[in-house]
Amino acid sequence: MSKYTVSVKSVESVTHDVLRIRTEKPPGLTFTPGQATELFIDKTGWETEGRPFTFTSLPDDEYLEFTIKTYASRKGVTNELRKLKGGDGLILNDIFGAIAYRGEGTFIAGGAGVTPFISIFRFLRSNSEIGNNKLIFANKTKADIILKQEFDSMLGTNFITILSDEKTEGYAHGLITVDFLKAHVTDFNRPFYVCGPPPMMDSLEAQLSDLKVDGKQIVKEEF
Numbered sequence: 001m002s003k004y005t006v007s008v009k010s011v012e013s014v015t016h017d018v019l020r021i022r023t024e025k026p027p028g029l030t031f032t033p034g035q036a037t038e039l040f041i042d043k044t045g046w047e048t049e050g051r052p053f054t055f056t057s058l059p060d061d062e063y064l065e066f067t068i069k070t071y072a073s074r075k076g077v078t079n080e081l082r083k084l085k086g087g088d089g090l091i092l093n094d095i096f097g098a099i100a101y102r103g104e105g106t107f108i109a110g111g112a113g114v115t116p117f118i119s120i121f122r123f124l125r126s127n128s129e130i131g132n133n134k135l136i137f138a139n140k141t142k143a144d145i146i147l148k149q150e151f152d153s154m155l156g157t158n159f160i161t162i163l164s165d166e167k168t169e170g171y172a173h174g175l176i177t178v179d180f181l182k183a184h185v186t187d188f189n190r191p192f193y194v195c196g197p198p199p200m201m202d203s204l205e206a207q208l209s210d211l212k213v214d215g216k217q218i219v220k221e222e223f
């Protein structure tokens with residue numbers, strides 16, 4: 001197990017509550033797209049508060065990137081990350097993660113659950129292998145959609161969004177259901193990559209089971 005301390009290069013806003021944090025990349029650090037690390041803020045009182053975050057840069061990039069949804073009301077690590085500036089330190093611990101690409105399929109994400117798919121799709125795009133992969137991305141409102149433009153340009157009509165708390169033209173409304181999946185997924189024999197909060201994961205697993213999707217086809221991680 002290696003532990004790395006890295007300096008922050010930049011912090012930008014991606015949405016109203018999502019940050020893009022780039023840091024220097026330590027020599028020797030390797031990961032596969034979809035993997036995460038345990039991250040700590042190198043600041044008194046926070047050095048022991050590790051939280052898992054996914055690398056959204058590519059393994060060959062000269063920097064590390066994280067795309068992080070922040071929760072101001074929880075007064076936890078993500079709220080503290082909102083105060084981060086260039087030159088501040090972050091500590092990276094183990095590298096792990098259940099999500100890895102296994103071939104063309106349907107990706108289903110809720111909110112920050114899309115982060116492992118950012119790295120995977122950027123990797124596929126860099127190899128010209130986006131193919132017929134599909135991303136269904138569920139959010140509360142349009143303003144919560146992370147990297148809409150980038151997904152639109154990478155996936156075109158294979159990027160499908162659904163909003164639970166807002167009725168807006170051009171977006172499906174409600175929660176993902178069996179009927180929604182039947183309307184948008186043409187091949188149920190391909191892999192399903194699923195990542196989101198626990199209630200969404202439970203619901204999707206039940207729906208995919210109803211649709212006779214074999215559990216072995218499902219690559220998943222709960223956020």
Ligand SMILES: Cc1cc2nc3c(=O)[nH]c(=O)nc-3n(C[C@H](O)[C@H](O)[C@H](O)COP(=O)(O)OP(=O)(O)OC[C@H]3O[C@@H](n4cnc5c(N)ncnc54)[C@H](O)[C@@H]3O)c2cc1C
Pocket residue numbers: 036051052053054055066067068069070071073074075076077078079097112115116221222223
């Ligand atoms: C493998 C993996 C990879 C991940 N990658 C990313 C990523 O790349 N980007 C990303 O944005 N997220 C990612 N996550 C999720 C991320 O780890 C959490 O959002 C983060 O740990 C929250 O940390 P926090 O300290 O801000 O809040 P927490 O530690 O969740 O909460 C702090 C306190 O707030 C309270 N609290 C907790 N949950 C709630 C709630 N739902 N409502 C109200 N109060 C609550 C509790 O009192 C808790 O002690 C990943 C998760 C996993 C498992």
